[in-house]
Amino acid sequence: MIRACFGEKWIPYEVHFEHHRPQEWRELERMFRSKIRFDQSDNALVLELNDLDRPLLNRTSSGFAPFLRKHIEDILADEPETIPLEHQVRQIISRDLGKVPVNLTSLSAELGIPARTLQRHLAEQGTSVREIIRKLKQQEARTLLTQSNRHIGTVSQAVGYTDQAAFWRAFKSWEGVSPADYQRAKRKKR
Structure with a gap:
């Protein structure tokens, strides 16, 4: 349905499956x-931010917009008011991993809270920015090494290492x- 609106060449940034x-x-x-991730917390199509600004291909496909709007409103109505801070941190790190440097300072700036407050909240949850980054790098590295034929150096860069x-x-x-x-x-297991 989305490709009917945006064109056959449209692809999601990632696709997440719970199973x-x-x-x-x-x-x-x-x-x-697109990149497929399994064992995720939700089933989801992850879109690029600019996808939200894409014009629809034609007026006949605009019938999809009210359906999509209603679906999004229903989902949001079922969601809690705020997303837990740890989950927000994981989302930002997942989005930026291997693309831009991710650290306590950049995360606290994006979340609009002091770095010390972010550290304290994560410590209360039994984790830290460093630990979340490590786990996400580890998970992404395993996924890339398992599901692609990428060179080790490419995987290294994709998970945020400049030094192989x-x-x-x-x-x-x-x-x-x-x-x-x-x-x-x-x-060999494939």
Whole structure:
């Protein structure tokens, strides 16, 4: 339905599924033409911000807009008033990982709260910015090494490491094997 409005070339930024990765996950990747993530907290199509400003292709497809608006209003009505701070932090880090530097200062600025307040709230939840970043880097690295044929250096950059050796050491500490060994083992299982 979205492609009927925006054109056949439109693709979501990412697609999230709550369930585990099925054997036929490549078919989903082919259909969505996008990064697919499994074992997520929600089923979701993640859009680029500029998708919200795209004009509809033609007037006949505008019948989709009221349906979509009603659906979004229903979802928002079921959502709690505020998104937990830890979840907001995870969303920002996931969005920016490997694209721009992510740290306590940048996160607190985007969230509009002092860095110390952010640290305190996360500590109350038993975590920290550093821990969230580490877990998301680890999760993304495993996903990229498992689901793509990317070179280790490309994966390293995609998860925010400018130094491939630093990525190699970090990954080995997380998984107990080098990124290359991990990738080879996962390819054999396919």
